[in-house]
Every structure is written in C-alpha cells, then in structure tokens.
Amino acid sequence: MKNVTIKDVAKAAGVSYSTVSRALTGSPEISEETRSRILQICKEMNYTVNTVARSMVKKSTKLLGLIIPSVNNPFMSELAYHIDRQARARGYNIILCNSSRDPEQERELFELMIGRQVDGILLSPAGMESYEKLYPYLSRIPTVFIGENLREMPESYVSVDNFRGAQMGVEYLYKLGHREILYFGRRRGSTTHQLRAEGYAAACEHYGLTPHYCNNSFSSSSIKYGYQLAKQLFSQELRYTAIFAATDTNALGIMQAAEEVNIRIPGDLSLLGFDNIRDGSLPRIGLSTIEQPKKMLASVAVETLLDKIQNDRDGYSHRILSPALVERSSCAPLRGVTERSFVGKR
Amino acid sequence: MKNVTIKDVAKAAGVSYSTVSRALTGSPEISEETRSRILQICKEMNYTVNTVARSMVKKSTKLLGLIIPSVNNPFMSELAYHIDRQARARGYNIILCNSSRDPEQERELFELMIGRQVDGILLSPAGMESYEKLYPYLSRIPTVFIGENLREMPESYVSVDNFRGAQMGVEYLYKLGHREILYFGRRRGSTTHQLRAEGYAAACEHYGLTPHYCNNSFSSSSIKYGYQLAKQLFSQELRYTAIFAATDTNALGIMQAAEEVNIRIPGDLSLLGFDNIRDGSLPRIGLSTIEQPKKMLASVAVETLLDKIQNDRDGYSHRILSPALVERSSCAPLRGVTERSFVGKR
DNA sequence: TTGAAAGCGCTAACAA
DNA sequence: TTGTTAGCGCTTTCAA
Numbered sequence: 001m002k003n004v005t006i007k008d009v010a011k012a013a014g015v016s017y018s019t020v021s022r023a024l025t026g027s028p029e030i031s032e033e034t035r036s037r038i039l040q041i042c043k044e045m046n047y048t049v050n051t052v053a054r055s056m057v058k059k060s061t062k063l064l065g066l067i068i069p070s071v072n073n074p075f076m077s078e079l080a081y082h083i084d085r086q087a088r089a090r091g092y093n094i095i096l097c098n099s100s101r102d103p104e105q106e107r108e109l110f111e112l113m114i115g116r117q118v119d120g121i122l123l124s125p126a127g128m129e130s131y132e133k134l135y136p137y138l139s140r141i142p143t144v145f146i147g148e149n150l151r152e153m154p155e156s157y158v159s160v161d162n163f164r165g166a167q168m169g170v171e172y173l174y175k176l177g178h179r180e181i182l183y184f185g186r187r188r189g190s191t192t193h194q195l196r197a198e199g200y201a202a203a204c205e206h207y208g209l210t211p212h213y214c215n216n217s218f219s220s221s222s223i224k225y226g227y228q229l230a231k232q233l234f235s236q237e238l239r240y241t242a243i244f245a246a247t248d249t250n251a252l253g254i255m256q257a258a259e260e261v262n263i264r265i266p267g268d269l270s271l272l273g274f275d276n277i278r279d280g281s282l283p284r285i286g287l288s289t290i291e292q293p294k295k296m297l298a299s300v301a302v303e304t305l306l307d308k309i310q311n312d313r314d315g316y317s318h319r320i321l322s323p324a325l326v327e328r329s330s331c332a333p334l335r336g337v338t339e340r341s342f343v344g345k346r
Numbered sequence: 347m348k349n350v351t352i353k354d355v356a357k358a359a360g361v362s363y364s365t366v367s368r369a370l371t372g373s374p375e376i377s378e379e380t381r382s383r384i385l386q387i388c389k390e391m392n393y394t395v396n397t398v399a400r401s402m403v404k405k406s407t408k409l410l411g412l413i414i415p416s417v418n419n420p421f422m423s424e425l426a427y428h429i430d431r432q433a434r435a436r437g438y439n440i441i442l443c444n445s446s447r448d449p450e451q452e453r454e455l456f457e458l459m460i461g462r463q464v465d466g467i468l469l470s471p472a473g474m475e476s477y478e479k480l481y482p483y484l485s486r487i488p489t490v491f492i493g494e495n496l497r498e499m500p501e502s503y504v505s506v507d508n509f510r511g512a513q514m515g516v517e518y519l520y521k522l523g524h525r526e527i528l529y530f531g532r533r534r535g536s537t538t539h540q541l542r543a544e545g546y547a548a549a550c551e552h553y554g555l556t557p558h559y560c561n562n563s564f565s566s567s568s569i570k571y572g573y574q575l576a577k578q579l580f581s582q583e584l585r586y587t588a589i590f591a592a593t594d595t596n597a598l599g600i601m602q603a604a605e606e607v608n609i610r611i612p613g614d615l616s617l618l619g620f621d622n623i624r625d626g627s628l629p630r631i632g633l634s635t636i637e638q639p640k641k642m643l644a645s646v647a648v649e650t651l652l653d654k655i656q657n658d659r660d661g662y663s664h665r666i667l668s669p670a671l672v673e674r675s676s677c678a679p680l681r682g683v684t685e686r687s688f689v690g691k692r
Numbered sequence: 693t694t695g696a697a698a699g700c701g702c703t704a705a706c707a708a
Numbered sequence: 709t710t711g712t713t714a715g716c717g718c719t720t721t722c723a724a
Contacts, residue, residue: 003486005701016711021703031709046486051461052407053701055398056716063441071417072427074624081418084444093462095409096442098430114349115397116439140349140392223628256629278420282569283602284630351717362695367719377693399717402700 004047013041024049055117064305065113065121066094069101069220074277075248075294076124079146082298083122090306092119101126101220103133110137120305122146127189131155142308146301147292149191149320156308156316158301162192165290165323166199167206169244169272172288172325174207177334178242178270181209184233184254185216185226185246196246196274212240221246226253234261241270241334248273248280251287251330266332276326286329293321350393359387370395401463410651411459411467412440415447415566420623421594421640422470425492428644429468436652438465447472447566449479456483466651468492473535477501488654492647493638495537495666502654502662504647508538511636511669512545513552515590515618518634518671520553523680524588524616527555530579530600531562531572531592542592542620558586567592572599580607587616587680594619594626597633597676612678622672632675639667 006024010017015034022030023038041047055061064087068076084094095118099105103126113121120142125131131153134143138155145157173181183200187193197213204211214233218225226245230253245251251273258265265271273280273289280287300319307313352370356363361380368376369384387393401407410433414422430440441464445451449472459467466488471477477499480489484501491503519527529546533539543559550557560579564571572591576599591597597619604611611617619626619635626633646665653659 003701007701017701018703018712019710021701022710025703027704029709034709046482048457048461050463050701052398052401052463053716054703056402056701056718057703059716061398066442070427071423071430074420074423077417077420077423077426080423080442081416081444084417084442088443093458094442096412096426096430096440097434098427111394112439115394117396117398136392252628259629278418279625279628282625282628282631283598283605285628349717353717363717364696364719365694367717368694371719373720375693380693396717399700400719402702402717403719405700 003050004045005050006047009038009042009045009047012045013038060119061117062092063116063118064092064094064302065109065116065118065123066096067099067106067109067113067121068096068124069126070098071096072098074279075275075292078278078294079124079298082295083302086299086302090302092302092306099126103127103129106130107133107137110134110141114141120144120309122301122305124148128191129189142305144301144305144308146297147192149195150318151191154316156304156318158297158304158319158321159192160292160297160323161320162195162323163199163202165274165292166196166244167203168323168325169274169290170200170203170207170209172327173242173244173270173272173331174203174209176242176270176331179209179334180212180240181242181244182212182214182233182240183246184214184243185221185229185250186213187216187218187221187246189219193246200244216246216250221249223249223253223256226250227256228253230254230257231260234258234263238263238269242272242331243269244272244274246274248275248277248287248289251289252279252285255285255287255330266330270331270334272331280326280328288328288331289326291324291326293324296321349396350391351396352393355384355388355391355393358391359384406465407463408438409462409464410438410440410648411455411462411464412442412469413445413452413455413459413467414442414470415472416444417442418444420625421621421638424624424640425470425644428641429648432645432648436648438648438652445472449473449475452476453479453483456480456487460487466490466655468647468651470494474537475535488651490647490651490654492643493538495541496664497537500662502650502664504643504650504665504667505538506638506643506669507666508541508669509545509548511620511638512542512590513549514669514671515620515636516546516549516553516555518673519588519590519616519618519677520549520555522588522616522677525555525680526558526586527588527590528558528560528579528586529592530560530589531567531575531596532559533562533564533567533592535565539592546590562592562596567595569595569599569602572596573602574599576600576603577606580604580609584609584615588618588677589615590618590620592620594621594623594633594635597635598625598631601631601633601676612676616677616680618677626672626674634674634677635672637670637672639670642667 010020023035097109124147149159150157186197276289276291356366369381470493495505496503532543622635622637
C-alpha cells in the first residue's frame with residue numbers, strides 16, 4: 001500500500017527528482033523528449049502526485065470549506081451540489097461540514113478549516129449571531145457568506161433580494177384579488193427573514209393592506225414547526241384568504257395542517273411560499289413560491305471567493321440576486337376584489 | 347494573513363519548537379507546568395496547528411473521500427448528512443464529490459482522492475461497471491461501497507437487503523388483497539435493482555402470482571423517467587390493482603402521471619415505493635414504502651471504513667441491513683380477495 | 693524534562 | 709536542459 005513517490009520515479013527514469021517534478025508540473029524548462037518519457041514511466045508505475053506535499057510548498061490546498069446548517073435540507077443540498085460542480089470545474093474540492101445552524105459549531109468548524117489550510121470558506125450562516133462569533137477569523141481567511149444578507153457589514157456575501165421577493169409575493173396575491181394576507185413564520189435573528197418581513201410590510205403599505213403576522217418563535221424553519229404553528233392558527237377563526245409563508249418548509253407544514261382540518265388549498269385558502277425548494281414541485285403539492293436562484297447563488301459565491309483568493313482582494317462585495325415568481329397551483333384568484341371568504345372553524 | 351507557526355510560539359515561550367509540539371500533541375514527556383504555559387501562549391497568539399504539515403509526517407490526513415452520484419438527491423443528501431456526523435464524531439472530515447453516476451468520473455475522483463491522501467473512500471457506486479473501473483485502485487486505498495450490493499465481490503460493502511425488501515413489499519400488498527401487482531421500473535446494470543426484481547419474483551412465486559414488469563431503459567431512476575414510463579403505461583388499459591415501484595422517485599413520477607389521467611391513489615390503484623426518501627413523507631403525498639435505513643447505512647459504512655483504516659484490515663466485510671415497511675396512505679386494501687378492479691382507459 | 697536534527701514528498705531558486 | 713539544495717510546518721527519534 002506504500003505509495004510511489006517522485007523519487008522512485010526519478011530512480012527508475014535515471015534522472016534527478018526535480019526533473020520529474022518539472023515533467024509533472026508542466027514546467028517549460030525541460031525537453032519534450034524527457035518529459036514524455038518520464039510521464040510514461042509515471043503511468044507505468046501508477047504514480048499519483050501527493051497533493052498534500054505539494055500544498056505544503058505551494059501554500060495552497062485547492063480546498064474550499066463549505067459550512068451549511070445541514071445537507072439534509074433540500075435548499076442546502078441543492079446549493080451544495082452546485083457549489084461542488086462550480087468549484088471542481090475550477091480545480092477546487094470541497095470539505096463539507098454541517099453546522100446544525102449553531103454559531104458555536106460554526107466557530108469550531110472555522111478553526112478546523114483554518115487548520116486544514118483551506119484556501120477559502122463558503123458559509124451559509126445560522127444568522128446574524130454568526131457574524132459576531134466569526135468576526136475574529138474573517139481577517140485570517142477569505143470568506144464568502146451565502147444566502148444571508150449581512151446588510152452593511154464589510155464582508156462579502158451573496159444573497160437573493162429578499163425584500164423584493166416578498167414584495168413580489170404580495171403583489172402576486174394582490175393581483176389575484178387577495179386583500180387579507182397573513183405573513184406566516186416571521187423570525188428574529190436572521191436578516192434574511194427580517195428583510196422578507198420588511199418587503200411584505202412595504203408592499204402592504206403600497207397596496208393599502210393591513211399587515212398581519214404569525215410569528216415563529218423557533219430558531220429555524222421546518223415543516224414540523226410550520227405544522228405546529230398552523231395547527232394553532234387553524235384552531236381559531238381564520239380571517240385571511242391567503243397566507244404568505246416565510247419559507248417553503250413552513251408552507252409545507254401549513255399544507256399538512258390544512259389537510260387535517262379540511263381547509264382546501266387553493267380552494268379555501270391561497271398559499272405562497274419562499275425559496276422554491278424541490279419539494280414544492282412534487283406532484284400533488286404544486287406549491288407556488290418565490291424562487292431563490294440556487295445555481296446562480298452557488299456560482300456567484302464560488303466566483304467571488306475565488307476572486308478573493310486568486311487576486312488577493314482586500315475589499316468585499318455584496319451581490320444581491322433577483323428572485324422570481326414560480327406559479328404552480330397553490331394560489332387561486334379571489335372572485336371579485338371586494339368579496340371576502342372565511343375559512344376554518346367558526 | 348501570515349499564519350502563526352510552532353516556531354513563533356517557541357520563540358515567544360523561550361523553548362525549542364519540539365517542546366511546543368509536545369505540549370500540543372499531549373505527549374507525556376513534558377512537565378505540566380510548561381505545557382499549560384505554552385498552551386496559554388498558543389491561545390494568546392491565535393495559533394492553530396497546520397493539519398497539512400502534521401499529515402505529512404503522520405501519513406494520515408483524517409480525511410475521508412465521499413463519492414456519491416449527486417447530493418442533490420434526497421436519498422444521497424440524507425446519507426451524506428449522517429456520514430458527515432459520524433465521521434466528524436470520530437475525528438474525520440469529508441471531501442465531497444458528485445460523480446453524476448458516471449463510472450469514468452468515479453475513476454477520476456478516485457485518483458484525485460488518492461492524490462489528496464484521504465485515509466479512505468466511501469463510494470455509492472453508479473452500478474456494477476463501477477467495480478471494474480475502480481478495481482485497480484482498491485488495493486491502494488481502503489474503500490467501502492455503500493448502498494450497492496456487490497454480491498460475492500471481495501470488497502467491503504454495506505447495503506440494505508433489497509431482495510428481502512421486495513419480498514416484504516409484495517407480502518404487504520398481497521395481504522391487502524392485491525393479486526395483480528406490477529413491478530415498475532426494473533433496471534439493468536445495478537445489483538440493487540436486480541435483487542429487488544428477484545425478491546419480487548420470488549414473492550410472486552411464493553404467493554402464486556404472475557409477475558409483471560415495466561422496465562426502465564433509462565440509466566437511472568428519477569421522477570421524470572417514472573412519469574414518462576407511467577404516462578405510457580396509463581395510455582393503455584391497466585390490468586393491475588397495485589404497483590410496486592423500484593424506487594420512491596419512480597413512485598412519485600407515477601403519482602404525477604396518475605393525477606393527470608384521473609387515476610386515484612390509493613382509490614383506484616395502490617402504490618408502494620422503495621427507499622423511503624423524505625419526499626414520500628410530505629403532506630398530500632404519503633407514500634407507503636420500503637425503508638432503507640439511511641442513518642444505519644451511514645454509521646455502519648463509516649465504522650467499517652475506520653476499522654479498515656485503523657486496524658489495517660486486509661479482509662472485507664459484507665453488511666446487509668434489514669429493510670422495514672413504512673405504511674402511509676398510498677396503499678389500500680382490496681375488498682375481497684377474489685374481486686378484481688380494473689382502472690385506466692378502456 | 694528538554695533540545696537538536698532528520699525527514700514526510702514536493703516545488704523552486706540557484707548552479708552547472 | 710538538468711542536478712543540487714533549501715525549505716514548507718510539523719512529529720519523532722536520539723542525545724543531553
């Protein structure tokens with residue numbers, strides 16, 4: 001199991017080992033003849049360069065750290081997929097770690113990644129608290145935040161325009177005739193969520209609607225929490241004709257709860273999500289939603305990080321990508337703008 | 347951005363750098379007093395050990411390669427999640443790569459991983475062809491195949507008992523009264539799929555049923571392919587009361603096609619999947635299925651690999667885990683065993 | 693208990 | 709065009 005080294009090849013080829021290195025690295029200061037001869041011998045001996053040793057002297061591992069709350073989450077797994085593809089196409093590999101959306105774990109993982117000498121880190125942070133914990137490390141390693149809008153923080157991030165996305169959602173529901181729209185799952189501690197709520201509020205004001213909120217006191221969004229919140233909501237008289245969920249997972253929880261109390265979607269209640277995770281496109285679900293362009297998010301993030309690494313950039317960049325409306329079948333028009341429907345237990 | 351090294355710490359502490367190393371590695375040949383003094387200085391100077399340099403001398407990177415068809419696939423992302431957790435708990439990190447279910451990419455990734463000096467590789471292979479391509483590398487690096495049954499191959503693998511799972515599925519449908527059960531999505535080139543089909547056939551024989559197959563000529567299973575196949579199937583008179591899909595993704599495709607032609611599930615047709623991916627548990631879907639124990643698969647795989655690595659095992663182990671029936675709402679009993687229902691176009 | 697020194701496999705500067 | 713050599717940051721003998 002002992003690996004063949006450059007020295008073994010050199011001995012076999014009858015040259016010095018720096019000559020082998022030259023053949024391998026594509027150095028110009030070597031004759032075509034010896035190069036091809038050496039490469040041939042490398043192949044015969046099953047030689048593979050030891051990237052670790054190379055990293056030592058090059059001071060670059062061509063490794064990127066990817067820290068996300070959990071790959072076992074449709075949004076994150078899609079993001080991770082595109083990040084791997086992008087990075088690999090550019091000669092980098094990914095060390096993946098799940099943070100469980102815990103700032104302290106994020107901090108530990110940062111240390112670990114720095115120790116592993118990754119060339120840069122891509123982080124989908126738990127929330128604003130992440131920034132504070134991570135601040136001391138940010139000067140030590142190129143980092144790009146992904147998915148979370150850090151507002152005016154002097155750090156690079158790539159995110160979708162959450163404010164605009166929420167506005168688009170309200171606009172869509174308004175045009176379908178809805179006037180009583182509940183914003184479901186408002187959450188603290190994340191700028192992403194705050195911006196969505198702000199966009200909702202701004203659009204309500206624009207259209208002369210009264211904003212209504214159903215707050216999520218849990219620290220994250222999930223189907224389960226959405227379901228619990230919705231059960232509670234549906235236990236009282238419902239005075240809304242549409243629900244705008246803060247995330248698709250919340251929307252899925254709502255769908256489940258609605259089914260149990262016989263509220264038909266979109267018959268009795270229109271439902272709009274945010275994120276466009278794969279689950280929403282499944283048969284029987286057909287969740288209308290606001291799309292976060294995940295592939296774009298991934299490629300802009302990788303691009304931004306590699307630019308930082310390769311060009312040793314000192315500054316930071318804030319990239320805000322456009323959301324898009326994805327119409328499926330969970331939202332329906334209300335007949336007549338002045339008409340009101342009430343659903344749920346009386 | 348220059349990192350603090352062991353030498354910097356040694357200078358600051360007024361000791362030799364091997365003493366610092368001793369403090370860091372927990373060596374017994376150092377006084378408690380100097381150890382804590384040095385550790386204190388390390389902290390003050392923000393010292394982080396350079397894992398790459400350590401790997402050079404230790405000849406171990408504490409890195410595991412994980413090669414899967416795509417993280418953007420609910421089964422694989424769940425597997426990847428548990429593998430990361432397990433590995434991290436044991437002091438290892440994961441380099442993740444997507445192979446696109448392409449044996450040639452798998453081969454390239456093996457080379458890459460070996461070059462990166464990972465301590466071992468976890469691979470969810472594209473199929474049997476993978477084994478042939480990868481064979482030359484298997485003696486060079488500890489490898490565990492995951493998810494795919496390699497039958498009698500002298501390599502370690504962990505998989506679910508696909509044969510038994512298929513039997514369980516047929517048994518379940520039979521007990522619900524179904525006598526005309528179609529096996530949907532039979533595929534070539536993968537032992538997993540072959541074993542499922544064999545288990546189905548064996549159970550049919552056991553119960554005196556005639557086996558029926560709908561073959562999948564595509565090289566992989568997906569909702570899209572399942573949908574296309576199902577559309578075709580539903581364009582003719584349907585002579586089955588239940589469909590046993592080779593994978594949950596196939597089943598989801600069937601669900602979608604069924605909805606379009608107004609075949610009710612489970613009213614007109616019972617549908618059973620295989621894998622138990624998260625999507626099947628979503629509201630409105632409620633897919634009954636045979637579960638592959640993903641967390642268990644992950645932990646047994648990591649355990650097997652680490653045992654190979656740490657104890658330098660030469661042999662191989664075949665671990666076959668038990669499947670389980672997950673009852674949700676896509677299968678219904680047939681009234682009276684002799685009664686037949688026919689659904690679909692006439 | 694500590695220090696000095698070799699060496700992990702490679703790249704790159706310098707010499708020849 | 710090729711060989712010699714230093715050194716990347718660390719662990720681990722061997723000496724003291």
